[in-house]
Amino acid sequence: MAPSIRSDERDPDEGAPPAVTRQDYRNAMARLGAAVTIVTTDGPGGRHGFTASAVCSVTDSPPTLLVCLNRGSSASAAIHANGVLCVNTLGGGHEHLSNLFGGRTPPAERFAAGEWKVSATGAPMLLDAVAAFDCRIVRSVEVGTHDVLFCEVVGLAQGGAREGLIYFSRRYHAVVGEPDA
Ligand SMILES: NC(=O)c1ccc[n+]([C@@H]2O[C@H](COP(=O)([O-])OP(=O)(O)OC[C@H]3O[C@@H](n4cnc5c(N)ncnc54)[C@H](O)[C@@H]3O)[C@@H](O)[C@H]2O)c1
Numbered sequence: 314m315a316p317s318i319r320s321d322e323r324d325p326d327e328g329a330p331p332a333v334t335r336q337d338y339r340n341a342m343a344r345l346g347a348a349v350t351i352v353t354t355d356g357p358g359g360r361h362g363f364t365a366s367a368v369c370s371v372t373d374s375p376p377t378l379l380v381c382l383n384r385g386s387s388a389s390a391a392i393h394a395n396g397v398l399c400v401n402t403l404g405g406g407h408e409h410l411s412n413l414f415g416g417r418t419p420p421a422e423r424f425a426a427g428e429w430k431v432s433a434t435g436a437p438m439l440l441d442a443v444a445a446f447d448c449r450i451v452r453s454v455e456v457g458t459h460d461v462l463f464c465e466v467v468g469l470a471q472g473g474a475r476e477g478l479i480y481f482s483r484r485y486h487a488v489v490g491e492p493d494a
């Protein structure tokens with residue numbers, strides 16, 4: 314069980330070097346494989362998008378997922394202003410899109426690649442995504458450098474791609490799924 318520290322109690326480790334460094338943490342996280350997605354948004358805050366692997370399911374009632382967004386990302390202001398986003402799950406052959414949306418390129422250049430339609434929330438949906446989750450942001454919680462966005466899924470699209478895209482050990486891996494899964 315994690316130790317609990319009351320607010321009126323001093324942490325005896327205060328000032329001590331962290332038990333786990335950022336680099337050690339990243340090295341270990343690099344061993345935790347994750348699906349690669351592009352999170353997009355549009356609305357009064359403008360069109361934007363970024364590559365995200367920190368995405369997971371929270372609950373199916375109501376259908377809710379979470380996205381961890383670095384507040385330093387150039388997409389952050391637009392996502393908060395619009396209050397909507399679409400999680401586009403990438404497939405094998407989408408590495409170039411992941412690199413484009415994960416790099417320091419202007420939004421218009423990012424969307425020049427790939428084929429997009431406008432989803433019901435207004436967020437761009439990738440036509441050949443393995444699966445796309447159209448969402449409204451219902452809650453945002455600040456944790457360290459990131460905002461954890463809780464998103465209610467209000468629309469879905471499932472593509473026919475047979476290969477998913479996993480980021481593991483700092484490299485992309487295409488994984489083959491069942492034809493009808
Ligand atoms: N959650 C994230 O914000 C996240 C996740 C993956 C990659 N990235 C970014 O992509 C680039 C390349 O990453 P990489 O995997 O090749 O090597 P890396 O050594 O930078 O990261 C290894 C792993 O650590 C985690 N991580 C990295 N940066 C993080 C951050 N700022 N906050 C929380 N977790 C983080 C991720 O799980 C990542 O796969 C880096 O600039 C990294 O910051 C960010």
Ligand SMILES: Cc1cc2c(cc1C)N(C[C@H](O)[C@H](O)[C@H](O)COP(=O)(O)O)c1[nH]c(=O)[nH]c(=O)c1N2
Binds near residue numbers: 368416
């Ligand atoms: C494979 C992979 C996975 C992730 C990322 C990158 C890559 C390559 N990035 C970083 C994010 O995409 C990147 O910071 C921005 O798109 C580029 O930053 P600017 O838009 O230029 O600020 C990222 N950022 C984030 O806030 N949450 C995340 O889950 C991830 N995951």
